[in-house]
Amino acid sequence: MLSPFRLYTILLITLSVVRAVPPPAEFRRRQSITALSPSQVAALKPYSYYASAGYCAANATLAWDCGAICQANPSFQPVASGGDGSSVQFWFVGFDPTLNTIIVSHQGTNPQDILPLLTDGDLTLEKPDATLFPGLDSSIEVHSGFAQEQAKTATSILGAVSSAISKYGTKSVTLTGHSLGAAIALLDAAYLPLHIPELVVTFIGYGLPRVGDQSWANYLDAQPISVTHINNQEDFVPTLPGMFLGYHHPSGEVHIVDSGSWLACPGQDNASTECIVGDVPSIFSGNESDHDGPYGGVEMGSC
Ligand SMILES: *[C@@H]1O[C@H](CO)[C@@H](O)[C@H](O)[C@H]1NC(C)=O
């Protein structure tokens, strides 16, 4: 009889042989860089407005009274909001009956304020807090500055999402945000399903910086979480912190190119010049004004 260890070894070898077999042609074809259709781009627009509304004060989003940004999603039903816009980024949670999903949005920050987080002392990678992220593989590390920001609102978000689940009877949650807000929302996307079973998680983020290491990116790719991170033209924020520092994006990049097309870039950190890594090889080839958008006509960064 084979010892468990030998069985395990054989299993590993078999798995790696299986993995080495190239995917069928049909699958490879789908792996090319393709433009989103006009209807796919249009379907993302409500989330762009939800990300933009993340910049609005907590009292305004709770009343869903923030002018055109709120009116773009007129049926939204707020559940909770918080933050003060300075020491804690604003956030809100509610339900969209048209999209039939709970929405969680976090405020971002402007390029001048996020740059220190991405280039200076705060670049340390750390293991996510074991209480917030129980049972994660010990190889996973995330940006300590982003982890601290996410920890400030984590239990409030969890409470509000739980209330929304009871009230509206759905387990679909969509997390969104721009810039720092996207980074917090991505951490939420990993955090919430560790506490709420059978949650159906979608992440749609804008101008997302890199949040964690290779194990983090691989973990997200392996989860049943739909990840879409949209970046605009020559915005350099999504290229930071650099891969040479050990940071990696999960799959799911959508790059808005100068022509206005939205290109789906397969894999993690696709190096093609049609995707952000190839388009913005250094911060000096980037353009700070692209960070706030427009993302399909929606500007981020103010309310
Ligand atoms: C939110 O509070 C600010 C001042 O704290 C006030 O000016 C604003 O009108 C309030 N907005 C709403 C929608 O209540």
Ligand SMILES: *[C@@H]1O[C@H](CO)[C@@H](O)[C@H](O)[C@H]1NC(C)=O
């Ligand atoms: C980048 O996209 C190309 C398709 O043009 C694909 O062949 C390649 O595998 C992708 N790179 C990564 C790292 O996934």
Ligand SMILES: *[C@@H]1O[C@H](CO)[C@@H](O)[C@H](O)[C@H]1NC(C)=O
């Ligand atoms: C940066 O982007 C803005 C807006 O897209 C544009 O007006 C400006 O010319 C760009 N700057 C450079 C140096 O390309």
